[in-house]
Amino acid sequence: MAGRVLSVLDAFAGERRRLTLTDISRRTGMPLATTHRLVGELLSWGALERHRNGRYEIGLHLWAVAAMAPRWLELRDVAMPFLLGLYRKTGRQQVRLAVLDGMETVLVERIGAPDTGGAGEPVGGRRPAHTTGDGLVLLAYAGSTVRERYLVHHAPATGLRHVLAEVEGAGFAVNGRWPGPGGTVSAAAPVRDATGEVVAAVSVVPGTSEAGQCALAPVVMATGRTISRALSRRQNGA
Known part of the structure; x- marks a missing residue:
């Protein structure tokens, strides 16, 4: 039943x-x-x-x-002030916070109006992970077992393995040249918990060129680090 x-x-x-x-x-x-x-x-x-x-x-x-799910409630609660700050710093571009669930990203929070590139799914919305910047970040840091399972499942996504290696090395994703079918163009960076594990990704969907996304990468990465520190303090009871 x-x-x-x-x-x-x-x-x-x-x-x-x-x-x-x-x-x-x-x-x-x-x-x-x-x-x-x-x-x-x-x-x-x-x-x-x-x-x-x-x-x-x-x-x-x-x-x-x-909405009361403890893990995501804590993450959203900690991240919200910094997401709002990022929204203001980037000229009110759309800001997103997402997590990985299986082979999909789940949108935990979104600030700003949907852009014209299809990034307007509601909070709780799901997308194949390789079609978003936040998904590329989450896949890159998910560990080899999760990555290999995803790559097997999405074999037609030629070049994805190389892209994920680049993202892991750089510490951020700019997916203007890798949005995938129905994907979104964005700059994204990881969010870590108190153990150092990547538990979420923060991103900006600027609707600009790849060069514009690269220019946003430093501020997105800084926001990811700030959220990570705040989340660690919360989890450690500080």
Whole structure:
């Protein structure tokens, strides 16, 4: 039973955030009658809501519960003042904070309006890791096992291994020449926890040339280091 309920919720993980009952049934592979019953239960609890156009969307109650996830709540809480500072320093360009979950990046926070390059997914949105600057950073520092698994899964991404080695060596990613299909152009840098492990990436989506992204790299890297120090102090109880 729980597995079926989770399958219904997982149906909303794609790009389309409002789904019909038929959409949900097709994505979960469950009969329409079963889908209707489970959706009704989720509506009653507040995990789903019905939009005025009749489609279903994630409900406020579920969003509020998910927002309390301790690991990401702490990260977002610590990073927010510095993300706002980066937003101001870069002339109000879009600023992002993302983490790696499996083979995808998950957007933890975004400040600023979506650019015209497709970086407008909502908080909680997912993308294949190699299609974003923050994803390239997270892959580069994820460790050889994670990297190799990703490279096997994304074999057509020719040259990705070399790009990740460059990112790890430089300490930042500028993906103007490597956005991938449907990717975004950005400058990104790592965020580390108290153990030194890279747990997130901060990025700016400037909508400029690669040269413009390179010019942003130092301030993005500095912000990543500042967030890392603040996160370490929080985790060490300082």
